[in-house]
Amino acid sequence: MNKSLLIIGFVWPEPKSSAAGSRMLQLVKLFQSAHYEITFVTACAKTDNAFDLSTVGVKTENIQLNDSSFDVFIKKLNPQIVLFDRFMIEEQFGWRVAEQCPDALRLLDTEDLHFLRKGRHQALKDNALFDKSYLQNEFAKREIASILRCDMTFMISQVEVEILVNQFKIEEHLLYYLPFLLEPINASEAIKALPNFKERDHFITIGNFLHEPNFDAVKFLKSNIWPLIKAKLPKAEMHVYGAYPSQKVEQLNNQKEGFLIKGFTEDVNQVMQQAQVCLVPLRFGAGLKGKLIDAMQNGTPCVSTSIGAEGMYGSIIDTNAFIEDDPVAFAKQAVELFSNKIYWNGKQKNGFMIINTLYDKAIYTKDVLYRIETLITGLKTHRQQHFLGQVLMHHTMQSTKFMSKWIEEKNKK
Numbered sequence: 001m002n003k004s005l006l007i008i009g010f011v012w013p014e015p016k017s018s019a020a021g022s023r024m025l026q027l028v029k030l031f032q033s034a035h036y037e038i039t040f041v042t043a044c045a046k047t048d049n050a051f052d053l054s055t056v057g058v059k060t061e062n063i064q065l066n067d068s069s070f071d072v073f074i075k076k077l078n079p080q081i082v083l084f085d086r087f088m089i090e091e092q093f094g095w096r097v098a099e100q101c102p103d104a105l106r107l108l109d110t111e112d113l114h115f116l117r118k119g120r121h122q123a124l125k126d127n128a129l130f131d132k133s134y135l136q137n138e139f140a141k142r143e144i145a146s147i148l149r150c151d152m153t154f155m156i157s158q159v160e161v162e163i164l165v166n167q168f169k170i171e172e173h174l175l176y177y178l179p180f181l182l183e184p185i186n187a188s189e190a191i192k193a194l195p196n197f198k199e200r201d202h203f204i205t206i207g208n209f210l211h212e213p214n215f216d217a218v219k220f221l222k223s224n225i226w227p228l229i230k231a232k233l234p235k236a237e238m239h240v241y242g243a244y245p246s247q248k249v250e251q252l253n254n255q256k257e258g259f260l261i262k263g264f265t266e267d268v269n270q271v272m273q274q275a276q277v278c279l280v281p282l283r284f285g286a287g288l289k290g291k292l293i294d295a296m297q298n299g300t301p302c303v304s305t306s307i308g309a310e311g312m313y314g315s316i317i318d319t320n321a322f323i324e325d326d327p328v329a330f331a332k333q334a335v336e337l338f339s340n341k342i343y344w345n346g347k348q349k350n351g352f353m354i355i356n357t358l359y360d361k362a363i364y365t366k367d368v369l370y371r372i373e374t375l376i377t378g379l380k381t382h383r384q385q386h387f388l389g390q391v392l393m394h395h396t397m398q399s400t401k402f403m404s405k406w407i408e409e410k411n412k413k
Contacts, residue, residue: 005031006079006104008063008093009042010086012050016266017243018208019180019290020111021051023156024085026181026361027109028058031081034369039077042085049243049264065092066411075100080376083107087114087146094149098393105376108150112287113160115139120284120307121212132167144168147175148389151375151382154178156288157311174386178368180293181361187352194299195273197341203229203334204275204300206241206268206291209249213285213307214242220327221281222252222259228331230258233338239275241265272298277338280308280321281330288312293359296320296351301344303334314358320351 013024031038039059053060063070074082074097082097082104084090090108097104119134128134147153147170155161155175164170205221207214218240226238237258242249245263253261265271272278278295285307292312295302302321313319322333337343375382383390 002080003034003036004077004079005036005038005081005083006074006077007038007040007083008085008089009040009044010089011044012042012046013040013053014047014049014243015051016268017049017264018211019288019293022290023109023111023180025051025056027083027154028053028056030181030361030365030368032057033365036081039079041073071096071100079104081105081107081372083109084146084150085109086111087143090146090150091142094146095393103379105152105372105379106150107372108146108153110143110147110153110155110160110287112156112285113143113163114286115143116160116163117213117284117286120286124216124284135163135167140168144170145392148386149393150174150389151379151386152176152371156180157286158314159311160286171386176368176371178364179288180290180359181364182293182297182355182359184356184360184362185297185352187349187356190299190352191348197276197344200274200276200300202237202239202275203277203279203338204239204241204272205279205281206265206272206294208244209242209246210244213282215249216284217280217282218242218249218252220283221279222254224327225279225281225331225334226257226259228328229334229338232331232335236338238279239271241268241271268294269298272300275300276344277334278302279330279334280304281327282308286310292321293355296355299348299351301337301347301351303330303337305330313354316354316357318346318350318353320347320354322347 014021015025028038039061040053041061041063043063043065078101084094087108097106115135115137118139119137120130123130123134153175155177156179158177161175161177164175165172209215229236237260239260239262241262243264245261250261252259272294278300280289280291280302282305288311289308292302292304292308304321304323305325306323309321309323322337324330324333
């Protein structure tokens with residue numbers, strides 16, 4: 001069998017719009033480094049911000065939901081590996097892959113644990129302390145079932161690996177910690193090339209506004225944090241960037257308060273390098289935060305909440321960010337970082353060190369490809385040892401399969 005990979009995407013990757021888009025391109029490059037022929041398919045419509053995958057040698061196709069044309073397509077393609085982009089895609093297409101290509105290795109990329117993000121959001125709505133009862137939601141049942149049906153799942157956050165292993169007793173060999181895969185940074189060269197402390201100004205935050213945690217963070221920033229910062233730094237401006245700003249986002253723009261909704265940017269590096277400090281006041285969420293990666297790569301120190309910082313720094317104490325959940329303390333640290341060159345330079349250097357220590361792609365590439373090849377070689381044994389996954393696949397094929405076929409027949413009428 002040829003070394004071929006089929007990626008079934010939730011959406012067309014948009015690396016300029018979201019960390020998920022950047023993550024997808026990193027996975028493409030990972031498999032291309034091992035000489036896999038890659039085909040990317042999705043049932044989602046393509047937007048103007050979609051990356052042209054053909055420029056990096058990836059074949060693309062549009063597919064349909066609840067349609068047996070996919071069965072014909074994948075049987076002909078006969079991929080060695082199928083990668084599902086988030087659990088919802090595995091729910092929709094996993095049974096079809098198992099039926100048409102039973103010997104294909106099935107991989108899942110969670111992006112983040114959706115049920116963790118949803119549980120935290122609900123706790124915030126309830127104004128309650130988040131505990132494990134919020135983890136045991138409907139999304140958890142679906143997402144964990146998807147993880148168990150797959151042969152291996154890429155986890156972007158070590159914290160989320162620990163939640164699955166400790167709280168839900170998922171066998172660790174079914175999970176593989178694979179964070180952002182980045183090029184290392186020569187700190188001395190970067191410091192010379194990037195704008196220095198005196199050449200920068202203002203605050204920045206960035207994030208796709210279709211992602212609920214980002215919109216909540218901007219509202220919280222405007223109402224609870226920015227007035228405190230503005231009182232100390234009256235000439236400072238808050239620049240808010242992000243793709244797909246809705247009318248309710250645009251309404252937060254206030255020239256008089258220096259709170260400026262800038263919207264989508266073609267070049268996140270440029271705007272991040274112009275900023276003095278990046279603010280990440282996330283109150284719920286999961287996974288790793290692309291905005292913190294962007295800040296570290298561009299030498300922009302941060303102030304973040306514990307949710308924003310979760311999983312980003314491993315056991316490293318000297319980070320690129322001050323971490324505060326209280327709005328008053330958050331604002332105080334933002335003002336201090338904005339004004340203090342010594343603090344600022346120290347945090348900048350920490351950011352470069354963290355990129356090289358935790359996110360250098362060379363750390364993970366060889367090992368993850370070896371794990372994949374080992375799984376392919378011993379797939380039958382692996383699945384025999386993981387019988388629960390076969391049980392869940394059996395029941396999925398009996399329920400999801402016939403629901404999908406019913407929808408397909410209904411659509412023909």
